[in-house]
Amino acid sequence: TNGACKVVLASAIAKELLAEVASGLQTRERPPRLYGFLANEDPAARMYADWTAKTCRENGFDFILRKVDREDLEDELRTANVDDEVDGIIVYYPVFGSRRDQTLQWTVSMYKDVEGLSPQLISNMYQNIRFLDPPNNTRKSILPCTPLAVIKILEHLNIYNTFLDYSKRLFGRRITVINRSEVVGRPLAALLANDGAEVYSVDVTGVQQFSRGGGLKKQEHEVRDMDGWGLEQCLPISDVVISGVPGDRYKVPTGLIREGAVCINFSSEKNFNPDIKEKASIYVPAIGKVTIVVLMRNLLRIVQNKPSINGL
Ligand code: NAD
Known part of the structure; x- marks a missing residue:
């Protein structure tokens, strides 16, 4: 019965990113x-x-x-x-x-x-400011590792539609993120919305929608409280479900998940039941290995961002 679901391991995704990092490293002294x-x-x-x-x-x-x-x-x-x-x-x-x-x-x-947790970097991220040196735009702002790891995974899985313009590639996608912590869940919801998705951010305090509005008219995302909403409302309409609740007691109710959804777990415990493989089209059980490669990629960005000796 698990025939249709593809289980994708972080190691496979990390490998592709590592190749990119390795080629960037070659140019360093x-x-x-x-x-x-x-x-x-x-x-x-x-x-x-x-x-x-x-x-x-x-x-x-x-x-x-x-x-x-x-x-x-x-x-x-x-x-x-x-x-x-x-x-x-x-x-x-x-x-x-x-x-x-x-x-x-x-x-x-x-x-x-x-780690991309400095106040200025965080503030750039929420405002959808992608460079440190506008208007030259040669030095990229550093993004927080775990949220960026999730994005790299979504790119790898072609959830980002590269036919669309940059920063609109999630237009039309509905994504539920379970966890709204300051280090992972909230920045992740913001990044996905800035790329065009309609995001339902779920925490114990309730559901918020992150989105750039109809036709992506807004340059950066807006946040709206979804009164009366819970997983019952979010999951059946979500193309992608990303969960990161700490502890081994929490399980995402498989029955509410859309047939063929893409499910990603970033908690150190398993947030999805084994029967997720009978529902999801793609299941990523853990992401830690991708996060570490993203950390190295950020380090490479940082050295690439440095002005060279003669100031160029
Ligand atoms: P955290 O404790 O700061 O935040 C957890 C959030 O989940 C809180 O906002 C909490 O209120 C919320 N939550 C708890 N129960 C919930 C529920 N039933 N429904 C919805 N939300 C609920 O933790 P964190 O730093 O965000 O990390 C979360 C998990 O991700 C941990 O297991 C951590 O080990 C893991 N993690 C993994 C990576 C990685 O690269 N794989 C990186 C960082 C963190």
Whole structure:
């Protein structure tokens, strides 16, 4: 009965992106260097750091793990910000597990922020500003890794229609995103809407619609509260369902999903039941491997964005 559903693994998608990153790397004089700051004892963070180290090194990037006391981290970040040997910076969160973590996020220079979480980068993203140097438009703004990984997956699966103009390629698609966190769900909903989709962003507080309006008349997306809406309204009309609810208890109700929908899970646990394969046309069970390649791609962007010595 699973015959019709294609299960697509992140590794296959990562491979294609890696080839693009590898060709970009060839033009660099030295391997781009990433500093990973680990200031907690969280085993998941340690695992992610080790995994990043391995993937970076296997692909010609230089990764240096910096284990620091969390009270020293802000100073360490300021030093790395002005150190020419350091191209990119990533901090493994949570550090304090409180609002203080946001101060750390703000401390990382936007010119070294591979995660794309600096205030200016986030603000560019929400406003659909794609370059750092308008009107020249030679230096691309850095996008947050996990949302961008989802976009790269949708491109790989041809959900982006390349017959349409750039930034309109999701026109006509309805997409449900379950999770509206500040680091993944909300930026993802905004990016998809900026590319032309009608997005239903679902969280425990309710459903919001992100969209550029009829005929994509608006330059950037607008957000509307969908009073009285729940998954019952969103799922049956969605071409794509993207879920990222933490914990192993949450499951997207398969019965509500449209026949032939494309289903993507970015939670570290499985948000879809096994019977999703009897409903979906394409199922992507995990995306972590793509996220790491996007991180390297962001690092490459950052070194490409640097003005050359003679200022050109
Ligand atoms: P988070 O805890 O900050 O946010 C989770 C969000 O989901 C919250 O807004 C919460 O209210 C919402 N939520 C909880 N229950 C819900 C429900 N029943 N329906 C709708 N929304 C619900 O977590 P996060 O940083 O957004 O990460 C989410 C998941 O994605 C985690 O499992 C994390 O490990 C994973 N993650 C994966 C990658 C990757 O590359 N694969 C990257 C980052 C995070």
